[in-house]
Amino acid sequence: MNEVLLVDSVLLFLVTVCAVAIIEVRSLYAVAMLTSVYSLLMALVWTNMHSMDVAFTEAAVGGGISTILLIGTLVHTRRDEKPAKKRVHVPALLVTLLTGGALIYGTFDMPRFGDPEATIHHYRVPEMMSQTVAFVSEREGKQAPPEGYEPPPRMVPTAAPPHGHDAAHGDEAEHAAEGADHGAEGEHHEDGGHHKHPADDFNGHVPNSVTSLLAAYRGFDTMFETTVIFTAGMALILLLRRPREEESTPQEGATLRGQVILRVMTKIFIPFILVFGFYVITHGEIGPGGGFQGGVILATAFILYALIYGRNALYRIISPKTLDVLAAVGVLLYAGVGVACLALGGKFLDYAVLDKVSPGDGEALGMTLVEYGVGITVCTVMIIIFNQLAEEPAKAKAS
Amino acid sequence: MSELLGIYNYWIYVVLMMIGFYGVIAKKNLIKQAIALGLFQTGIFLFYISMAVVDGGTAPIWTTIGDGSIKALGPYDNPLPHVLILTAIVVSVSVLAVALAIIINIKWKYGTIEYDEIAAMDRASGGGDDD
Numbered sequence: 001m002n003e004v005l006l007v008d009s010v011l012l013f014l015v016t017v018c019a020v021a022i023i024e025v026r027s028l029y030a031v032a033m034l035t036s037v038y039s040l041l042m043a044l045v046w047t048n049m050h051s052m053d054v055a056f057t058e059a060a061v062g063g064g065i066s067t068i069l070l071i072g073t074l075v076h077t078r079r080d081e082k083p084a085k086k087r088v089h090v091p092a093l094l095v096t097l098l099t100g101g102a103l104i105y106g107t108f109d110m111p112r113f114g115d116p117e118a119t120i121h122h123y124r125v126p127e128m129m130s131q132t133v134a135f136v137s138e139r140e141g142k143q144a145p146p147e148g149y150e151p152p153p154r155m156v157p158t159a160a161p162p163h164g165h166d167a168a169h170g171d172e173a174e175h176a177a178e179g180a181d182h183g184a185e186g187e188h189h190e191d192g193g194h195h196k197h198p199a200d201d202f203n204g205h206v207p208n209s210v211t212s213l214l215a216a217y218r219g220f221d222t223m224f225e226t227t228v229i230f231t232a233g234m235a236l237i238l239l240l241r242r243p244r245e246e247e248s249t250p251q252e253g254a255t256l257r258g259q260v261i262l263r264v265m266t267k268i269f270i271p272f273i274l275v276f277g278f279y280v281i282t283h284g285e286i287g288p289g290g291g292f293q294g295g296v297i298l299a300t301a302f303i304l305y306a307l308i309y310g311r312n313a314l315y316r317i318i319s320p321k322t323l324d325v326l327a328a329v330g331v332l333l334y335a336g337v338g339v340a341c342l343a344l345g346g347k348f349l350d351y352a353v354l355d356k357v358s359p360g361d362g363e364a365l366g367m368t369l370v371e372y373g374v375g376i377t378v379c380t381v382m383i384i385i386f387n388q389l390a391e392e393p394a395k396a397k398a399s
Numbered sequence: 400m401s402e403l404l405g406i407y408n409y410w411i412y413v414v415l416m417m418i419g420f421y422g423v424i425a426k427k428n429l430i431k432q433a434i435a436l437g438l439f440q441t442g443i444f445l446f447y448i449s450m451a452v453v454d455g456g457t458a459p460i461w462t463t464i465g466d467g468s469i470k471a472l473g474p475y476d477n478p479l480p481h482v483l484i485l486t487a488i489v490v491s492v493s494v495l496a497v498a499l500a501i502i503i504n505i506k507w508k509y510g511t512i513e514y515d516e517i518a519a520m521d522r523a524s525g526g527g528d529d530d
Contacts, residue, residue: 050458081428089425100417112405114454207461209478225486232493239500
């Protein structure tokens, strides 16, 4: 039996139990903690399915940030759900059973779990994986496919023994090894980007396919996802920020400063969290990670500080105004990279033209800048959201 | 048996989605509803990531071989669903945050976050469009 599936079945059973508990438990604090457990279990599920980047995000977002947000909200609202009159809501149960039945019926047509022949692995994905979309679409400003270039074999992502080591692939691998002698000082993306040969193309790009797809093939999508996050931050400010005159007398809520263990442990942890966050952002192209994950991890350091030392202490480090500006700067940096590509004669977010600025690793440069943009926006927006939800209830606001 | 195991993940995705769906319909507490919506979302995430798995595959990150060059050793899981879900998770926390902010505003205005009480107040004050 598939070993992925073995671990998977146990974890997913726990996840399901957790989900039922989340719906049924009435104490909302308990629910907040259960969602944290649920997310950590989910992160394990993602890891088990080799989706490292998603696991990172889920652990940081679900296990960390959203739990804090929920608890921050519970401070303002009631702690318990009102008991329902009936234990089971019959119409809802009927609707869900019907919908669920229809969906389960649909799953019988799904390809088997892990089937390498499933359609999803073939349409366009091999080209994306080998980062040769440029050749396939033959756009302007890019070189035509070099002589002897062959379209990637059908299953580049799984170009493994079971699926045949066909000629084109063996060739590529050979050249990849050959091309390694120039600039193989451990900096992987230094050699290449020139499209001398498909093998170089293969060798000079970013190793983490998730990041390369995120920033290049789905660059527009990612840019607007970042905009969505930015918009959410702005929405929080509009919904919850108090008028300026009230802001001038910030109330210091109860802090945990008096707790020696928490205070000392926070001071010890924060540098490590920050270093790890920066590592995740900067190494997004080489290993698992990137702007989204790193941004959230960085934000947790600031939020932890604010939780223990109070938000006024946080504002002394980084003022609300700076946060607002930085959130916009991140999105602008992303869009700016796109505009820079336009200015250099390419298309929007066509990182290849950045080779003119930084010969050899234009793509890596573009993607790194974009990741920084995403990281800055995600980090600051998460802090903004936390700050807004942690505002003291404005009693004067009752209309 | 292996046929059924092959779609086990898809069943769990349906179950998670339906638990969330039930919560959205049946629960009157607005915070519970927001969380249930999150459960619904994770069901969909599970669906996408499950589709990405390839037998014997590993994380879609090319391997650094001995001499420092990078090589696709494969087989790899499909990275495209990972990309989609990675951004979706961060967007989902933004959605949750906006929902919670709106809930806090409702609490300030109505003094409760139970949907039926809010509806009753709206009816009492005539139509609910008193703003």
